Amino acid sequence: MKHLLSIDDLSTDEIHQLFETAADMHDVQSREVKKLPALRGRTVVNMFFEDSTRTRSSFEIAGKWLSADVINVSAKGSSTSKGESLRDTVLTVCAMGVDGLVIRHPASGAAVQVSEWVDAAVVNAGDGMHEHPTQALLDAYTLQRRLGSLEGRHVAIIGDLTHSRVFRSNIQCLTRLGARVTVVAPPTLMPSGVGAWSAAAGFETSYDIDAVLPTADAVMMLRVQRERMSGAYFPSEREYTVGYGLTRNRLALLKPDVPICHPGPMNRGLEIAADAADAAQSVVLEQVSSGLAIRMAVLYHLLAGEEL
C-alpha cells in the first residue's frame, strides 16, 4: 500500500490487518508514555484546505505518538490564500523532503490528483463529497469492537447522503466486512442514481427511518452539511428533525444497546437529539479514540516499512 486514497485501495485482508494494528495502537493510548519510535526521522505534513478539528488533530497526534515530525499547513495563512495553485503548494512542501502527506480538500478527487504529483505517501483525509477512508475505517473498527463482528449485522446510515463522503467510504468498508447496510434520507438528499449504485454495491435504500430503526444493529447518523448545500433541500430544520432526526422518541424504537455513531461535528437538535448524542449507547467519543488508533495504524503501514 503506497497511498490511502479510497477504501477501494484496500483488500479485505488489509482492512483486517489495519484493525489488528489499530488494536495494538489503542493499547498505547492507555500508557503513561504514549510514544512509539516507529516513525522516527519521518516527516508528515497535514495539508488541510478545509476546516477540521478532529481529523487534523487526530492525524497530528497519531504522527507524533509514532515519533514522526508533523507540521500543519492550512489554506488560511498559507500561500494558497495568495493565489498559489494546489499543485505548486504541494510540490513546494514536498521539496522539503516530506515522507507523508495527509490532505483534505473541498474538491472531490484532489487527493488522487496530488498522489500523481508527489513521491510522498498520500492519505486522503476527506476530498469534497467523494471519500473519507480513515473515517470509514474508524467507524467500522468502532462497531467491530462493540459488536464483535460486522458479518451479517444490519447498519443503518441516516442523513444527508448527497453531500457525504463519509457515507460513500462507509458503504464500501461496511459491505466489504459483511454488514448489511440500509441508507435512509429524504428524497432530496438521496444521491441521484442511487438505485443502480445500491444494486451494484449491495446496499438497501429507504425513506422511512421509523421502519428501519427497529431492525438496526448499529445506527450511523450523518451531519446535515449546510456548507455544501447550494439550494433548499428541505423546507425547515424543524421539518428535517421530525422526518429524519434521531429524536428522543426514536431512541425507543432501537433494540437495547444498539451503538449510535456520528462522525461529528454534531448539529445537536437537528439530525441528532442531545438525548441520543449523550445516551449510554452513543459511541461518538469512542469513535474519536478509535480514529487516533486507526490513523496511527495507517501511518505506520504507509511509512514504517522499506523505503521505495
Added chain:
Amino acid sequence: MPAPEEADPGTDSVRADRTVLDARDISRALTRISHELLERNKGATDLVLLGLHTRGVPLARRIAERITAVEGAPVAVGELDVTMYRDDLRSQPTRRAHKTALPPGGIDKKVVVLVDDVLFSGRTIRAALDALADLGRPSAVRLAVLVDRGHRELPIRADHVGKNLPSALAERVSVRLSEVDGSDEVTIS
C-alpha cells in the same frame, strides 16, 4: 514468524539439520532456568516474566508454570512486542506488530525477566530494553534465553541460558515449540 535474529541472510550451508536440543532437553533447560531465577531472586516475589514475541511468549509461560509448581503461588507473566523499536524497521517490509500485554500489577519496581528463544546479535534485546523504558521502571531487568548462539553486535549478555551453542554465522539455528510449531526441538543447519 521466526524471530528475526535467527535468520542468517545468505545461508548456503549444505549440512543437514542437526538436532541440538530435543523435547526433553528443552524441558530440563527450562526447569533449570526456573530454579536459577528463583534462587537469584530469592523467591518469586515481585518477579515478572515477559516473553518476547513470538517464541519467547510460550517459553515465559512454561517457566512461570514451573516456578508456580515450586513456589505454590502464581508468578506474573506478560508478553512484549518490540517491532516498533527495531532499528531495522525502515529496511524491511512493514512488519505487523504483535500484542504487548503487561500483567495487571505492571512492571514498576518489579524484577522483569525478558524471555526469548535465541540470543544472537542482541538487537532484539536492545529494542526490548527501549520498549520497557516506555512501559515503566523495573527495579531490575534480567534476560533468560533458551539458546545463546553468540555473534553479539551489542554489549548484551544473558543471565540465564538454556544452552550455549557456538555457531558459525552462516549456520541457522531454529527453535520449534509445540505451542507454535507443533513440536519441541532446536536444530542447527
